[in-house]
Amino acid sequence: MKQKINIFWFRRDLRLEDNCGLFHALNSDKKVLPIFIFDEDILHKLPCDDARVSFIHQELKNINLQLNKTGSSLAVFHGKPADIFKSLLTNYSIDTVITNHDYEPYAIKRDLEIKELLASKEIDFKTYKDQVIFERNEVVKQDGGPYKVYTPYSRKWLEAFHEKGISFYPSEEKLESFVKDDNHPFLSLSDIGFTVSSIKVASYTVSTELIDQYEETRNFPAKDATSKLGTHLRFGTVSVRKMVKKASKSNNITFFKELIWREFFMQILWHFPHTPNKAFKSKYDRIQWRNNEDEFKAWCKGETGYPLVDAGMRELNETGFMHNRVRMLVGSFLCKHLLIDWRWGEAYFAEKLHDYEMSSNVGNWQWVAGSGVDASPYFRIFNPTTQIKKFDKDLKYIKKWVPEFQELTYSKEIVEHKFARERCLKVYKEAVS
Structure with a gap:
């Protein structure tokens, strides 16, 4: 036997x-x-x-x-x-x-x-x-319902964290308990129909210095000041418990809060599994999206004529990563300047982003579209030109990814900002009021 x-x-x-x-x-x-x-x-x-x-x-x-x-x-x-x-x-x-x-x-x-x-x-x-500190119904309102706004959720999350602490599971100490056998199949990439990608997943950096300075540095895409941790949390190559413990020791709570945002969106997806396909606020499904395919292709390629938007899309296409601040801008631009359905953008990010995680991607896309929990109000429309003055005033990031942006060969603006803003407000207002 x-x-x-x-x-x-x-x-x-x-x-x-x-x-x-x-x-x-x-x-x-x-x-x-x-x-x-x-x-x-x-x-x-x-x-x-x-x-x-x-x-x-x-x-x-x-x-x-x-x-x-x-x-x-x-x-x-x-x-x-x-x-x-x-x-x-x-x-x-x-x-x-x-x-x-x-x-x-x-x-x-x-x-x-x-x-x-x-x-x-x-x-x-x-x-x-294993992949979160708190899951499902562990951080809920007094009545047992899920939080739909981040701030009270994070407050309750932190209370639970300080009360319960973190348990670790030293699985690495028991490796002798595996079956002794070296005849198992270990398929190569070609066995499963794949080839080695020329794009490498970035390694992560979670130094004490990065965590302490995160608040001051995280919004500037030209600085290499983000952790690149997302992909490693997504595939569990790093322990979320160890990362949370390290982040919790800093006096600067901003990085720690990013880890709580991840769990906030995870519990939203758990409680509202329809959100990858439908707006969290159902009236936003009434928006009459233009869904112009040529404009969508121009956005995908980074050829909209707006340098910061184009820089973000080119960074994504070439590296599988996009700076977080720029993600908000390109998302808002697609939904509000071009009136293209957020689900198109979500699907493109799912295809390209190394750190793609359904809960965060859907949550953030619905946030920029105005249709999600705790969303940016629909009348907040990022100005892609003033964003440059705020976050890339020396044009370092833009010059890296859109070197031709001051040349005659650079794409003309796909749409004029003021016109796009007024069109968006009209279309959204008709749908949601």
């Missing part, structure tokens, strides 16, 4: 240290088979040189190398998760499958399917909280 094992399923937690689900798996009385599944339902939508897939594959290689030192290895599969688990059920005698929570609508549906499949074979499916 086969020896019973547990399976740990890596997903958005690509690290061996301080991994909550992995910690619980390794502290059980069974040996643990670690697996990762390249989900074909997700991959088939991506270009074959997607930088995020290259990044994930490299992180899996790093994990595998660490496991090899203990005589074990990581099993990497490609296919539909339910099909992979069906084949695992025929090859192993499984007691429990353990993983960490995922909160996005597709993931919730997928996990329910896997749970039902395993239950039909009398196998437990256990999941743990």
Whole structure:
């Protein structure tokens, strides 16, 4: 009879240290088979040189190398998760499958399917909280309803944080509990139909200095003063608990608040799963978007004739990253100057941004469109020219990404600001009043 094992399923937690689900798996009385599944339902939508897939594959290689030192290895599969688990059920005698929570609508549906499949074979499916400090209903109003405004949410979040503190899960101390076997499949990128991307995911910097100076430096795109942490939180290559602990030690709370914003948007997506497709404030779905495809293409390419908007889009296209301040401007420009549906912009960011996280992306796009929780009011329309004076007055960022902006060859303004502003106010007012 086969020896019973547990399976740990890596997903958005690509690290061996301080991994909550992995910690619980390794502290059980069974040996643990670690697996990762390249989900074909997700991959088939991506270009074959997607930088995020290259990044994930490299992180899996790093994990595998660490496991090899203990005589074990990581099993990497490609296919539909339910099909992979069906084949695992025929090859192993499984007691429990353990993983960490995922909160996005597709993931919730997928996990329910896997749970039902395993239950039909009398196998437990256990999941743990790992990618956030507080989730779901842990920070809610007195009446149990979700917060829809950031400030009171953050206040309650901080109260809970100071009351409960943070627990860490030293999973890295129990690596000898993995199944000893080096015959597991470890698929190459080409095995799953991908090639190594020429764009690399930026490494992150969370120094004490960056955190302390974040308030003064974060709004200026020419300064390299953002952490680039988003992608690493998205894929769990870094522990959110360690980052929050470090941020909480600073007297400057601005960086810490950014981590709370991430959890605010996650609980919004959890409580309001319709928001990726529909406006949070339903009356905003009545807006008569122009959705001019040529203008959308010009925005995507960074050819709108507005240098700060164009610089942001070109930075995104070339690096997979865009400075946070500029994200607000390009988003507002698309929705309000061009009257193009925020969902078009959200989908483009989903395709291009390395740090794409559905909850934050949808939350921020609905914020600039005026349709979301705690949103920018519809009559607040960023002036893309005065934004340069505020945030790039020496034109360093613009010169880097739009070197031709003072030449005759540079694109003419796609729309005149004053005209666009008045048109936007009229269209929005008709829809929402």
